[in-house]
Amino acid sequence: MTKLEEKTLHSEEIFSGKIISLHLQDVELPNGKHAKREIIKHPGAVAILAITDDNKIVMVEQYRKALERTIVEIPAGKLEKDEEPALCARRELEEETGYECDSLELLTSFYTSPGFADEIVHVYIAKGLTKKENAADLDEDEFVELEELTLEEAEQYVKEQKIYDAKTIFAVQYLQLQEALKNK
Known part of the structure; x- marks a missing residue:
């Protein structure tokens, strides 16, 4: 893990469509605090x-x-x-x-x-x-x-x-x- 990396603690797919999916992730920040990330997955x-x-x-x-x-x-x-x-x-x-x-x-x-x-x-x-x-x-x-x-x-x-x-x-x-x- 690099000093800037956010560690994924949990990921949940909350939408799956024809082209994209949306994932809600709980992450641990480099300073040890936690945050949420909304990530769109796309095939390219x-x-x-x-x-x-x-x-x-x-x-x-x-x-x-x-x-x-x-x-x-x-x-x-x-x-x-x-x-x-x-x-x-x-x-x-x-x-x-x-x-x-x-x-x-x-x-x-x-x-x-x-x-x-x-x-x-x-x-x-x-x-x-x-x-x-x-x-x-x-x-x-x-x-x-x-x-x-x-x-x-x-x-x-x-x-x-x-x-x-x-x-x-x-x-x-x-x-x-x-x-x-x-x-x-």
Whole structure:
């Protein structure tokens, strides 16, 4: 046990849903006192920064009920049980956009909200895109509109808060950094 570690004394699952579960934990703090933690368990997800041959970023506009509005995002989706992230990324890219890719490279992985959730997102960059004639279908409860944006348009969407989620802002900033390094 490290000097900052919180020891779990008891954990109870108080909700189990289609995607997440919520656990209430009693923990012992590093100073010996006790506290409660509410922890969301999530299977993990992928996000795909897909770049077309004419240097457009493939995005989807989707209604997000938690926000009560639509936002524009890079394609993403949840990992199925025991699914490899790269396979999930290829599946989600096809389902949400109709594209398949020649190359897929892991950019990074990050925890979305480590203060209360264990969700990890694996971000891939996809190139060599080809539009499939018979693409896989979206999930039955999923509705998206495809958009292809230049980096400048994506930057404007961030300013206008049309792009407003961390994974997509990361993707835009990654491309800005690559552009800056190229122009150095």
